[in-house]
Amino acid sequence: MEPVLDLSPGAVDAAASAAAVRADLPDRLPHDDPDDLVVLLDDDHRPIGTAPRHGVHGTDTPLHLAFSCYLVDGKGRVLLTRRALGKRSWPGVWTNSFCGHPRPGEDLVDAVSRHGRGELGLEPEAIRPVLPDFAYRAVDASGVVENEVCPVFVARTSDDVEPHPDEVEEHRWVDVSDLRETVRVAPWALSPWLVEQAAAMEEADAWHVLAPDETETRP
Template sequence: MPAGDPRDLVVLLDARRRPAGTAPREAVHGLDTPLHLAFSCWLLDADGRVLMTRRALGKRSWPGVWTNSFCGHPRPDEALVDAVRRHGRAELGLEVEAITALLPDFAYRAVDASGVVENEFCPVFVARTTHQPEPHPDEVAELAWVEVDDLRTALAAAPWALSPWLRDQAAALDTAQAWSRLAVDADRTETHPPDAVVPNPRPRTSPSPATQESDR
């Protein structure tokens, strides 16, 4: 679905994280971003390394920041795992496998240097791939495969150089003592988290056109 297509919608959520409407993806992020549904994915290769990506310099929020593998928004009635697959193809040009819930209750709010707000209920997944990335230049400027221990060292030494959602996800993994969940077994079957399909919410007035375009 091309950018700007009126069917390219994200799911807005109420304070209890229930679907409360939709908004065009390109207009949902701004100075007063409503709570909405997203996902984030940590992608592993056959050696257990994590794919780190640097956001394209043309992004409206957090341009050029290094972050975890990829993230995005499910469309209404799209299963979260299907959204993970779709974004893996669109952003990185690869297929993902063994998609497993890592932090199913993760949510965060952050403000970048320009004032653009992220405000997301954002379940986090871990997945694996046997393909080499072919990143879309509008999404990814650079990438690197890193050992998990090296990533943890970078988070401790220079957290300011990494995306706020990556920092918050790492902190949640610390709290849950769950870093071992990043080990994806080659024979692991795909696991769908609860409520993997988003119900079709009732339409609601979209955010003001003054909000800035961004897909994170």
């Protein structure tokens, strides 16, 4: 995977230091916790600072770093989740397995693992990038803006899903072909980032990345 961010040597050192400090933080932090930060980016996708996660999304959301992940089981089914009704943006909308924000200095793969544990109660495995350069901007009906550089990952799991109620209202395993057809006929029923990611995967001919591993399908 090519680096998602163009960090200078000094920024790399600072990021490594920050990662060491944050290694002992729990998967989920209380609302308004001072360590619950997102990484702000400039137009060239380079980090320029941080902001509290709980307040960064509004009607003028600055560009910041996030990620999306698609979880696949041994049958090649992908996990879709319905966002909790209490979510500030796009409440109750069906979307990909989970999304999140890496903390300052946190490796993206580590962030995917952390959010898998915190949001779905499972351990993502074989995490790999599928759309490392994906970015999008979307505005929901209430005016809240998403403005993210959002690398997309695929991961495997054989664990049971135990979703956190603050994050997930419902969940469902679906065939990849059914997901692609839903995006085609009913994009309005899905999150805008899922729809844009699906279009990007079509363009890159990347849906095969979600196919089951050979080792999972052998008798």
